[in-house]
Amino acid sequence: MKQAFLTPRNKIILLAVLLIVCILGSFTLGHYPVPLPQLLGILGKHMGLPILPFWTVQMETAVWNIRLPRVLLSVLVGACLAGAGASYQGIFQNPMASPDILGASAGAGFGAALAILAGLSSVGITLGAFLCSLGTVFLVFTVSRHANGDRILGLVLAGIMVSSLFQAGTSFIKLAADPTNKLPQITYWLMGSLSGAKWQELGFVLIPMLTGLIPLILLRWQLNVVTMGDDEARAMGVNAPRIRLFTVLCSTLVTASAVSVSGMIGWVGLVIPHMLRRLVGSDYRYLMPGSMLGGSVFLLIVDNVSRNVTTAGIPIGILTAFIGAPFFLWLITGKGDHYEH
């Protein structure tokens, strides 16, 4: 009976419930814990419900101006990275693909470093990272169009090469940066963190994120067919190159948005889709929404650890690597795929 209840669909629903629990739980943790009734009251008030304040002003500031944007950003960034990772793995038929495979992260890092060097504000840094990230992927795409032979391989190789080029550029900027203030800022940005999250950043990335995430969810069945290879997909009536192009556009948009506000957060895009493959199988109808929810839950939990374990706050990118790499090893040494019933 246990098997019959835990269908992939129900697992997705449970994951969604878990996400809501994690979101509510996140508010109660921290240097200024807010109990659940007060939290719901504050949220309700801001949604326009006529609730008389039974909380302190500090509580409202903590919830509304500091914690809520950070929680929402964790949820969105997690969904974006894991969703993009899952879709790249499908369209490149490569289980090792991650959201930065086409250079989105390297480009964002370079753009952010450049913006910090130029002394821009935090919005300027986000914008610089976002534009450079898109520009890098565009460059990779253009270069790969001239590649001989296998198109997909050309794209992946171009991604690797252009990435290392931009990483070298970032290193050069670090060399040139003032070691007393700008170098630490660049280094900290590159480690990946959500500590600076504000409504401003959220407003900036929300539209591009949703513009990318929604088509990825809608296209999930086509992704299944594309994983069978271009010829087979075509014979089944699916134009794989067109789906791939469209998916790359959407995934790039969400990755660039995520990286531009959070810095380099590795492993989420690789590990979460693999974990979800274990949980709900490889069918993208469940894998895509599952990966997005799983990414959100994972990043939210990691961010809570990051802001609560030490007062300084460990950059989240370090934590995801500490958790992600051993976890991935466990995954590949674990007992096969147990999707079979």
Added chain:
Amino acid sequence: MSIEVQHLSFSYGSRQVLKDISFSVDKGEFLSILGPNGVGKSTLFRCMLGLLSGYTGTVMVDGVDARSFSVREAAKHIAYIPQSSRPVFNYSVFDIVLMGRSSSLSPFRSPGKQDNDRCRWALDKAGISHLARRCYHRLSGGEQQLVLIARALVQDAPILMLDEPTANLDFGNQLLVLQQARSLAQEGYTVIQTTHHPEQSYLFSDRILAVQNGQILTQGTPAQVLTQETMKLLYGVDVDVVSLYQDKARVCIPKNITPQEVSP
């Protein structure tokens, strides 16, 4: 539904692979395409399926030029059963078969109840309903081939093209798959296969097309094609073609090899 190939030629760069190929297959017919390795059988298939477009000549499907089809329309006319399929990711048999429904779905939709029903029908027809929840990777070669046939059936295309369907199968599974293909032709599907087995094409198909060096060597009924001369020209080997059971079957026996004497 019939398919007609007219004066089809194809070159990879300066190397001409197919020269002036013309033939047609009618509704309910089972055609086998015979020929040694590397004579362009696969290229011919790829042209007919629209996977290669740089050919000259035409492929007419029920009187309509296949070039005018969109990817989706082409899939509604012709279904392709590859020699083998090794998906990178792990899907259940049911999901693999369900993918065949994609040509009837709009791009932003996932399959619904109707599609699931169609899938169960195809699994039943291919005789593999019991495998539905199994993982495709863990099936035997013969079972995988039947899954791919079921996937082609849900596509609701009247023309089925099988690329060496028996290549990776043991003897029993070869006969199983060929019987399946033949009964589909008897139901009205137009069935085309490439193969390396002259004797099996004699037994199962209605007509044989023999291809050598990118050209049609000969075509006709199995009795017309499976002869000593054609086998010599096609494969460059001397064989005796022996007729059995009032010519219901023919066997090719190499000439320079004498069968071992059977001790009494």
